[in-house]
Amino acid sequence: MTAHTSSPPFATQSFQATDLTCVRGEQTLFANLSFTLTSGECLHVRGENGVGKTSLLRLLVGLAQPEQGQVTWNSSNIKNDYEAFHQGLCFLGHRDALKEDLSALENLMMYAALGAINLSYESALQYLWQFGLRGREDLPVHYLSAGQKKRVVLARIAMQGAPLWILDEPFNALDSQGMQGFIGLLENHSSQGGITVFTGHQDINILGLKVLEL
Amino acid sequence: MNAFFMIVQRDLLLVMRRKSEVLTALFFFVIVTSLFPLGIGADTALLRKIAPGVIWVSALLATLLGLQRLFASDYLDGTLEQMALSPRSFVVLVLGKITAHWLVCGLPLLILAPVIGLQFDLDTAALETLLLTLLLGTPVLSLIGSIGAALTLGLRGGGALMSLLVLPLYIPVLIFGAGAVYAKSVGLDVTGHFSLLGALLILALAFVPWVSAAALRIAIE
Amino acid sequence: MNDLTNKPWLNWFKLASPSTFYPVAGRLIPFFWILSIAFGLAGLWMSFFVAPVDAVQGQGYRIIFVHVPASWMSMFLYIMMAVWAGIGLVFNTRLSAMMAQAIAPIGAVMAFLSLWTGAFWGKPMWGAWWVWDARLTSELILFFLYLGFIALQASIDQARRADKASAILALVGVVNVPIIYFSVKWWNTLHQGASVSMSKAPSMAQTMLWGMLLMALCFWMYAIAVTLMRVRVIILERESHADWVKQLKEVRS
Numbered sequence: 242m243t244a245h246t247s248s249p250p251f252a253t254q255s256f257q258a259t260d261l262t263c264v265r266g267e268q269t270l271f272a273n274l275s276f277t278l279t280s281g282e283c284l285h286v287r288g289e290n291g292v293g294k295t296s297l298l299r300l301l302v303g304l305a306q307p308e309q310g311q312v313t314w315n316s317s318n319i320k321n322d323y324e325a326f327h328q329g330l331c332f333l334g335h336r337d338a339l340k341e342d343l344s345a346l347e348n349l350m351m352y353a354a355l356g357a358i359n360l361s362y363e364s365a366l367q368y369l370w371q372f373g374l375r376g377r378e379d380l381p382v383h384y385l386s387a388g389q390k391k392r393v394v395l396a397r398i399a400m401q402g403a404p405l406w407i408l409d410e411p412f413n414a415l416d417s418q419g420m421q422g423f424i425g426l427l428e429n430h431s432s433q434g435g436i437t438v439f440t441g442h443q444d445i446n447i448l449g450l451k452v453l454e455l
Numbered sequence: 456m457n458a459f460f461m462i463v464q465r466d467l468l469l470v471m472r473r474k475s476e477v478l479t480a481l482f483f484f485v486i487v488t489s490l491f492p493l494g495i496g497a498d499t500a501l502l503r504k505i506a507p508g509v510i511w512v513s514a515l516l517a518t519l520l521g522l523q524r525l526f527a528s529d530y531l532d533g534t535l536e537q538m539a540l541s542p543r544s545f546v547v548l549v550l551g552k553i554t555a556h557w558l559v560c561g562l563p564l565l566i567l568a569p570v571i572g573l574q575f576d577l578d579t580a581a582l583e584t585l586l587l588t589l590l591l592g593t594p595v596l597s598l599i600g601s602i603g604a605a606l607t608l609g610l611r612g613g614g615a616l617m618s619l620l621v622l623p624l625y626i627p628v629l630i631f632g633a634g635a636v637y638a639k640s641v642g643l644d645v646t647g648h649f650s651l652l653g654a655l656l657i658l659a660l661a662f663v664p665w666v667s668a669a670a671l672r673i674a675i676e
Numbered sequence: 677m678n679d680l681t682n683k684p685w686l687n688w689f690k691l692a693s694p695s696t697f698y699p700v701a702g703r704l705i706p707f708f709w710i711l712s713i714a715f716g717l718a719g720l721w722m723s724f725f726v727a728p729v730d731a732v733q734g735q736g737y738r739i740i741f742v743h744v745p746a747s748w749m750s751m752f753l754y755i756m757m758a759v760w761a762g763i764g765l766v767f768n769t770r771l772s773a774m775m776a777q778a779i780a781p782i783g784a785v786m787a788f789l790s791l792w793t794g795a796f797w798g799k800p801m802w803g804a805w806w807v808w809d810a811r812l813t814s815e816l817i818l819f820f821l822y823l824g825f826i827a828l829q830a831s832i833d834q835a836r837r838a839d840k841a842s843a844i845l846a847l848v849g850v851v852n853v854p855i856i857y858f859s860v861k862w863w864n865t866l867h868q869g870a871s872v873s874m875s876k877a878p879s880m881a882q883t884m885l886w887g888m889l890l891m892a893l894c895f896w897m898y899a900i901a902v903t904l905m906r907v908r909v910i911i912l913e914r915e916s917h918a919d920w921v922k923q924l925k926e927v928r929s
Contacts, residue, residue: 266834267917302540305676328542336533340465342472354461355541381472602848606841610831620824620845623817624852627859634863651859666848673840 251404251434253280254315254329261310263296270296271455274310280404280434283427283447287440288455294440295335297455298409301438302332314405328357331403333411337394341383345369345393348382352397360400368396372422387414395423406430408439458543462551463558469528470559476524481563484517488571499576506575507585507636508629513571514564514589515596515625521560522600522621523614525552526671530608536675549671550664553601561593577640584639588632591652598659599624605670628655692769694911695920701904708904712897719890726883736800741884743793745892746786747811749899750818751853753783757825758850761843771907773839774914776846777829778906782899784822790815810864814857821849835914 255277262272270293278284286294299305301312303319303326312319319326339348346365353360369378372392382390391414398406406427412420420443427437428447470477491509492502529535529552538548568589572582603621607613635648691697723741757779764772794812795805806812825842832838915921922928 299676304536304539304672324542324544327540330540332537332540334533334536336531338533338537340469340534341532342469343465347468351461351465352537354458355538355543357458357542602844606828606845607831612831616827616831619820619827623820623824623856624848626817627852627855630859630863651862655855666844670841670844673837673844676837 251280253434254404254436255279255313256315256405256436256438257313258301259311259313261297261300261312262308263293263300263305264308265293265296269308276451276453278436278438278451280436281431282449282451283431283437283439284451284453285439285441285445286453286455287442292455294455295409298332298407298438298440302330302407303327329404331398331401331406333394333398333406333408335409337390339382339390339393342381344379344381345374345385345396346378348393349397349400353400356401356403358401365400368400369393371399372396388416388419391415391419395426399426404435406435406437406439408437410441411439412441412443412445458541459547459551459554462538462548463555466552466555467558470555477521477559477563480517480521480560481567483520484513484564484567485571487513487516488574492575502575503577503581503640504637506572506577507581507633507640509575510568510571510585511588511592511629511633511636514568514593515622515629517564518560518593518596518600519614519618519621521556522597522604522617525556525601525604526608527604527613530675535671539672539675545672546664546668549601549668553597553664553667556601557594557597561589561597564593565589577636581636581640584645585636587649588635588652591649591656592628592632595628595652595655595659596625598663599628601667602663602670605667605674608671608674628652631655692771694771694774694915695918697771698908698911701908705901705904708897708901712894712901715890715894715897719887719894722883722887722890726887728881728883736797739793739797741887741891743790743797744888745895746790746793747815748892749895750783750786750790750815750822752896753779753786753899754818754822754846754853755850757783758846761839761846764839765843765847770839770914771911773843774907774910775903776843777839778903778910779899780822780826780829782902782906784819784826786895786899787815787819787822791819808864810857810861813864814860817856817860818853821853825849 256279257275257277259275261274263270263274274297276284286297288294296305300307303312303323314326314329317325339345340351343351346362346369349365349368350360350362352358353365366378369375372395374389374392374396377385377389382393385393398408411423415423424445424447427439430437431447431449488509491505495501495505526535529538539545541548565586568585569582572585577585600617600621603617603624606620607617610616631648631651635645635652638645638648691700719741723738757776760772760779761776763769764776791812794815798807798812799805825845828845829838829842832841912921912924912927
């Protein structure tokens, strides 16, 4: 299950976190955190449960505001133009973010519309078939197994074709075959010049992977 | 505006797949209106007098029932934050959801209300006025209610808390809406009532989507 | 630490920090209590001994010297609460949100007091404990708005989300209060022709006005004093993890 995206390589991007401080309630989860990522780089955020990995990711996409510090995408603070930032962003949170009552195909079309992407019916099917969902495209998602739901999510990520991927625990619920497929997807993304930040307890081996221990 | 229609269509599609949720609110409306004659007595003159208030209050309560679902399902499965992270305007998406809510919860009330009105022996003029006030007023209910739904998203005791927050804000709509029908039935002029209802609708349309979007961002932080 | 630390009242932004505000508030509290008692004594003296007996309503009318100031304060405090909450939302300052949190119950108490004194006035005057007069009904709705604000804050565990959500509620409420008041007045004239109305107050003797004004000032100073006391407690609760709190005399004992 390799992903062959036919999209052209991304232009040079840079994603930077500067002096990020995160406070949840009374606790300071982390302070003065900085990193820089350029095209083709991949960052694995590791750490114990509760150390702030999810909070960091939510700061990076702009869902939460840091106590201090800033996040920059292509040299401009994401706060200055959220729309432009979101155009190039693909975020995966803890939940699959699929409408259970809609089919895989309908979910994909919804994401295309949300992302202002022109997606034809045929292309949507292609993406689903690429991830082994042939014959399952029209079933309401709640009929699919956890692994199959994850593959719909992968299809969505591939379809969105965004340069920046920020994924929270993407390897959950994937079997070894699924993991291989996803790693292939990640490697392809990096080779196209995309940037990835992800969290997870798993040991991942990708060429040129950076690790951040929280 | 593509995003707006997409969200309306999506929400309507989702409702069609789970019809029972919608019908519950409508049945609630019918049952509540029936409770009043049972509690007060079936004297026709009295019923005619209380009908505008009863129907309007029941409409308020039925709308509140439907509001609990407005953002909850998207919040729970994670699609709400995806909407907040999309390049499309979040305000437009929120307005789309509110519109879908009105189409599902408010518009059916307009169809049921005349039937209830007949049960309360309202004459044609009063029924017409009732329909018009509901037409102008129920969108305002959906709009204002969305603020309460957004503020209480994911909280324990959400439904009751939301009602406490939203019902005081509904009072002007109730007063002008029910008041118009009462005024019509005693032969008074109703243009004032309708102008005020219209003004409330315009104000709500202008401000509420931004307020609700801000409240949602706070809730999903 | 810059040398403005010694003169906190010169630098408002410095005051926005809970640690600086805490001692300043502590020093101000007794001052406001004294003012409150002074105005209260003067007001009560005016109300009971100086203001004339009303031709129509007899001695019982004197309850308006509590009722009217309480109403004024309940509305004023709601606006102040909304202002503080708004500042907290826009500038992201915790202390402003804490001020709003401190004011809320005091405003609610004022509204409650206004409703009860309204009832006690109404009973001997018009024979009913409650008349659906425009002002009383609006006061009731204001009381509900206060309750909603307090309930929302109580329901949200994370302090920052509670601050921001209740700020939005307060701002929406403050915009709606005039609309609600106007609609209730409208409703009142439509349905009753206002046969009984507390807004048709007896023609006010000069001394009556003075009485109400003094009592209003008394309530205002009281509200400030209690707000400062409450905000100090809230600061201790919410900043309990901070070093400066742990150093305080009252916390260490």
